[in-house]
Amino acid sequence: MTYSSGAPIRLAGGRLALDLVNTADWTSDGTVADEKLVTVEDVCLWADALGLPKSLQPESVGQLKVLRSAVRNLLTGQGDAGVATEVVSQAMQGADWKSALPDARDESGQAVSLTIAQLVAVSAVSILSDEREISRVKLCPGHDCGWLFLDETRNGRRRWCLMATCGNRAKARRNYARRRVVNG
Numbered sequence: 001m002t003y004s005s006g007a008p009i010r011l012a013g014g015r016l017a018l019d020l021v022n023t024a025d026w027t028s029d030g031t032v033a034d035e036k037l038v039t040v041e042d043v044c045l046w047a048d049a050l051g052l053p054k055s056l057q058p059e060s061v062g063q064l065k066v067l068r069s070a071v072r073n074l075l076t077g078q079g080d081a082g083v084a085t086e087v088v089s090q091a092m093q094g095a096d097w098k099s100a101l102p103d104a105r106d107e108s109g110q111a112v113s114l115t116i117a118q119l120v121a122v123s124a125v126s127i128l129s130d131e132r133e134i135s136r137v138k139l140c141p142g143h144d145c146g147w148l149f150l151d152e153t154r155n156g157r158r159r160w161c162l163m164a165t166c167g168n169r170a171k172a173r174r175n176y177a178r179r180r181v182v183n184g
């Protein structure tokens with residue numbers, strides 16, 4: 001699965017809120033280094049890759065990015081926590097949570113739906129309110145990666161968002177450094 005640009009959609013977060021954060025690459029000061037969500041189509045492609053219900057309403061991309069930054073700030077402790085809290089709580093408003101349950105219908109028998117932002121906000125709150133989960137949220141140390149993921153390994157020593165990207169880049173750098181030492 002790819003974004004509309006052809007870039008692969010990679011899921012590494014383990015939670016919806018974390019996978020939204022990972023729709024961009026981030027510099028160490030928390031600004032976007034590489035943006036994957038350009039159009040509403042990108043939001044739909046990403047939601048499809050996650051297996052989210054098709055009934056979810058797609059968002060304005062701008063609104064979803066504001067929420068994404070707020071979620072990331074709360075989970076990493078960067079930025080203004082007060083502002084971020086306000087953004088996340090705003091995103092949850094107006095949600096008919098009953099509609100998240102299977103086969104929920106409104107009074108007229110229509111299927112009702114949530115927005116992606118509402119689900120992301122609740123995912124973030126559930127991580128933040130669970131001490132075990134928040135202690136397992138890790139920030140990938142890859143250069144200009146900044147992805148977040150839930151480390152569910154037994155020993156809690158997962159280091160990279162994905163071996164296929166950051167893990168292998170780090171390995172290649174180590175090998176290169178070693179060769180330089182050997183060939184001196």
Ligand SMILES: [Zn+2]
Binds near residue numbers: 145160161162
């Ligand atoms: Zn990474």
